[in-house]
Amino acid sequence: MDRGTPTTPAARSNGGNGRRTAPHNGRTSLAPHPDRLLPPETGQRAIARRLYDSVRDLPLISPHGHVDPRLLAEDQPFPDPASLLVTPDHYVTRLLHAHGVSLPELGLRDQDGTEPAAPREVWRAFCSHWHLFLGTASRQWLESELHEVLGVEVQPSAETADELFDELTARLGEPAYRPRALYESFNIAVLATTDDPADDLRHHRALAEDPTWSGRVVPTFRPDRYLDATGSGWVRSLDHLAAVSGIDTGDYAGLVRALETRREFFREHGATATDHSAPDARMAFLPEQEASRLFDAVRAGTADEQEAGLLSRQLLGEMARMSSEDGMVMALHTGSRRNHHPETLRRFGPDTGHDIPLQAEFTQALQPMLERFGTHPRFQTVLFTLDETVFSRELAPLAGFYPSVYLGAPWWFLDAPRAMQRFRDAVTETAGFHRNAGFIDDTRGFCSIPARHDTARRVDAAHLSGLVAEHVLSESDAAQVIRDLNERQPRIAFGL
Template sequence: MSKIELHPDRLLPADPAVRSLASRFYEEIRHLPIVSAHGHIDPVLLADDVPFTDPASLLVTPDHYVTRLLHAHGVDLARLGLAHGDGGEQPSPREVWRLLCEHWWAFRGTPSRYWLEAELAEVFGVFTRPTPEAADALYDQLTDKLATPEFRPRALFRRFGVEVLATTDDPCSDLDAHRRLAADPGWNGRVIPTFRPDRYLDPAAADWTQRVADLGRAADKDTGHYEGYLAALEARRAYFIAHGATATDHGPADAGSEPLTDPQARRIYTAALNGTATVAEQTAFRRHMLSEMARMSCDDGLVMQLHPAVLRNHHRATSEVFGPDTGHDIPLAVEFTQALRPLLERYGTHPRFRMVLFTVDETTWSRELAPLAGFYPSVFLGAPWWFLDTPGAMRRFREAVTDTAGIHKTAGFVDDTRAFCSIPARHDMARRVDCGFLANLVATHVLPEDEALQSAHDLTYRLPKDVFRLS
């Protein structure tokens, strides 16, 4: 059988002299704790600590990076175990696993291949390369391991070296899993919620009026009028802070932030509740509420993460059957400079305000984002993520933004994953790429070696803790 071979210098620069420097930096920081400040792991996983049942439901079905590429090569999502909206019959986990092994060639050169190989070899100690012939034996080997205590969620959390894990949570959530973890005397990890209010800020969102009513009940506020709506959002933010939250998370259709006057906002809010707001009014209100979220961050200190301009659920038929987050969100071009000017003119120099900007439009890195972070004390640059959390994009990001914003106006790395076992592999990839970038600065006599090594420590550990106020 073919074997997985993880080269110790993978992703490091090809030039031997630069690679040697990068390797030294990497050895210094490779075992630093993982700070996962932006992700999508369900906290129930750790609160309940129920053993994983099989490799397909752990490594394939929840990872839309994997399922979307299999779908791109003709595999129906129903055959990958994604939930049927029509109640159709589900495949067995073994059948799902076989599909991954039969299409292993489709992942050549992708970061998903890098992560999956690292998971198999470094997490499970399994070095058999997935192939159709090896699929069943590999499935059985992994299933046997998952039945042991060493591979339960909490044991893996400790083994991965995760110091803090931020989840992404609905504003109306009671945060029960977070509360149970915090109260558990046998648990000493740190898992914190993140306030994600998108569907409550945009009147164009499906079921917005119902969500606003739910928000009022959760906050015990009257959201039948605009002032009560704002009070409800503020109350829920305070509830999240009481449960450990340090950040909010926003993914609007664009970065627009023009504020409305109070009378304008009040009028549009009432029209939206009544179902009479125009599309233009809905957009204006959504942009106004982004500015309001910044105002609230100045008051309560929550770090504001912003990642606009992704067309969600591009294929309506897939969305209707399988729901959201099933691999067909597609990036759009985005403009930041004019769009964020109203917000930053109001709050960009406020001492308590902090905003981390992410994008999947890398054309904005050097033209807009780096200059914004290079002026505003409140603005930091989020790592390449989602479609751009690849070695090539990570290198391009550092080269694009460092000239203008430097290293220390970036926020380290975020894994942005729903695939629990991929967390260490994703962070390892970022550490290797950053060490290679820094080694090249030393080799070209731009940066002294001691400062490059300190920067490697900062990017890996100090910056995500500081920027996301996790210290």
């Protein structure tokens, strides 16, 4: 497969090799340039182009993301472009919200009974604000996605909105645009989903048992709601876990055992990693008796917020300990203040665009854990951050000493070309290339997977071309590095 050219029938029939076709009827053509994101200087661009070409058709390894496995298990067609590209993508809705478009106008349903706009209206709102995405990572992905996956030839705008809506709705109904067909055309080698420990993994099982399906979709164990003892729903979550696992979670040892059991269940279904969100990376390692006492107090509602926080860190520490025993890779996505705007949370729920990053600190936070497991032969962790300052200051030095520590790719707000360049510049001089976990797309938007990996490959090609042009690396070394970043590193780091 050649991702420089379109990946679906409609796109292919467009010719779509990046030549800019003349706009007609006053509309602007949408045709991402084949050399986009590569450096302008001619000599360096040629190097970058060769490096990019050497990896652009490699299969995609996606060790972390938020695609719903049901999508592939059921293989239903996507209904329309707004439901596919706008309403569920909080990168998109948040920026439109900042420009005064309300979330119901973008199709979000609230708790107060406000009627969300119909998909066509949502699409119009999106298209008429298209210029507001100029310069953003989302614009890059959407341009690639619209053109290369969905075969669109004109820029979204107020004028083209209806025409594009009809064109895309029709196209999405075609067999070639169903999830499984797209999975094939995206050339995905392995896709990890993100799943609740209480999930029965029926969709993963269905896929595994389906003789017509040859893809690899593995679950990831994401136990946040059982570990975060500060939230109001924690006790209810424990009860749910007890019901699913058949293990009484009414005391500390029970919760630990239930989690261990569910990890085992996940491993049986192909999981190789756990994933964790927390405000920071601190973990506690209390004596069992003290942990039990703390658990009882929090569960009884007699503990204060600080104690609940300590228990949460203790439970995260248990996850590290379990990883050192069962070998599941521990991916840490820390550092966000979730749900910054309470009224938006109340009306629209979480993951609606107002999680805001916090200052990060890893050196002190991780010391107690790394003291225990940092050189343990079975333990492995991948560290992500939303605070760029820790790349050169903490993460590269940690990954440059501890065999268990891998550098996670720039994540979320940092999953964008210039931020990715800064990441490479910040970590490479200390940790080299082979302490990296490779790229993760972290996406909820299934159709954005190829665009995101393609962006990462272009940025790496650009970065490496600079080192080659400055005679820091030979071009053959650079070619090996970019291949390793796309094949070897994610497999090693995530145990895939």
